[in-house]
Amino acid sequence: MASATQGLPQPAMNYRRREFRRAWRSMVAAKWPLLALLILVCVIFAALFGPQIAPLDPNRQNIMLRLAGPMTEGRGKTLFLLGTDGLGRDVFSRLLYGARVSLLVGISAILVGGTIGVVAGLVSGYFGGWIDDVIMRLGDIQLAFPFILFAIMFLVILGPGLANIILVLGVGQWVTYARIVRAQTLSLREKEYVEAARALGDSTVSVIFRTILPNIMAPLTVIASFNVASVILSEASLSFLGLGVPPSVPTWGSMLAESRDQLLANKWWLAFYPGIAIVMTVLSFNILGDWLRDFLDPRLKTLG
């Protein structure tokens, strides 16, 4: 990081540092975003180091200790912190592993959808004309039907799997990005500094990606953080329907699906903890999105 910033002239570095400090102060003042950030750091930590911190193998079955309640002690001083499921697997360890799929799908789908949407929006806004018409009408069509149903249809046909679910949920997001990027590009296109870049002989690609794109990142980050939240919810629904990743990989959605078998037996911990994990993660992304929107530009309030 140090080598990257060393090249910058002094004022720019100071500006960055000042902005960062301002963000931190506003976060501390608002309290909730700070808590959300803390929760997300924990979730990211669980996703990265799940195998190291999980007390047990998430797929190891323990027939003797099926459906044990939270805080049950097993043989050899193993503690089932959040109990075990119908196959005697440790709920806590599965929960830690589940963080991986949720975050991976949430973030990758946004990268896929965001990339498609940003490129489509930039092209649409910068060039206009028939290409703009085609892209925007395609977007209208996509928004005109209930997308989750199509996600279901494609996953039934393509078969479940991590790559498929990321692709399907990613493609579902592009229109939002394309519309916002297009609107911003339209107004930036006529600005003096963009014209200056053109006059200096910058190539079209360079003008689009190095002059225009950096100036529309603010609204994009806001949308992305709300979007991660909704994609995580969709992923949980699809996993719940059995359309997520293969059964050997624990996910929060599939844990909830398995808990249905024990619903009448009143084994509440099977459904409670994975749900809380989803709610906390999604809530944190939503709170951070709200804060980021107000922090970056109070005028963006209508976007959420």
Added chain:
Amino acid sequence: MWTFIIRRLLQSIIVILGVTAISFVALQIGGDPTYLYVSERATAEEIQQTRVALGFDRPLYEQYFTFVGHLVQGDFGTSLSYKRPALEAVLEALPATIELTLFAMIFAIVLAIPLGVFAALYRGSALDGSIMTMGMLGQSIPSFWLGIMMIMFFGLYLRWLPISGHVPFLVPLLQGHVVEAFSQLPMALYYLVMPGVAVGFYSLSRNARLVRSSMLEVLGQDFVRTARSKGIPEAAVVIHHALRNAWLPVVTMVGLEFGFLLGGVVVVEMIFSWPGIGRLVFNAINQRDIPVVQACVIMLSVIFISLNLLVDLIYVRIDPRVKL
């Protein structure tokens, strides 16, 4: 006015064609669809026979036109697991889903308006804070988890509400048994409460936030100040002047709402064993009964698109500012 209606109508038809095209392509990218219709032990000859019989050997554009032609005639293919027309299965399940979606929609709109209005009127108070916290939370809870938690608490622990089951209302009503239908309504609602709330809670939260922010915007405008300064009672100002303008964004949402709700309906129906499209789709997923999945998707999309068309047309009537 008429040009708008015709343009919107044409747009809807194009979108529906888009939906059929995507469903058609979806079936093709899964490989040769013939294999869905033959048993695993079928010989190459049998496979070829089925392929020719079902028309999968013809060029793709021809297949697509046949596909659309059949759809227009109400032929959505044959269910692989039930061995009967897919449309029949869908139409049978549709009323229960419409009941659930309508209930959730009404719940989400009727409650959201007072919640949003009060939050806006008492901005910054504890009431506003709790409504907004609930709104934030409601947008982060997966509907199916809410359903499971409600089953455990209200169904199994308190034993107040039924955890599954369905009393039909729409079917007797449509068959003309009006008296019977309405005598069953209380029972139907009793079974609808839990799944309906689970499906609608997300929308309720979003709508409440939406009403609040649009109410705040309207309350700050000149015509509201004028109305107040004329000495009109505050309640009348809020209801006649402010709310009339503030609820327009909510009306726009109604059409789109249906799409949001559908996502929840599919999973929530499964939890409550609700005999609707969601359960049908879920069973079809497990049996890879693609014609049924396709029929459900196309049917619900057509409803969604028509609803949005209707909302747009109504919007023109209720918002005099929309000039065409």
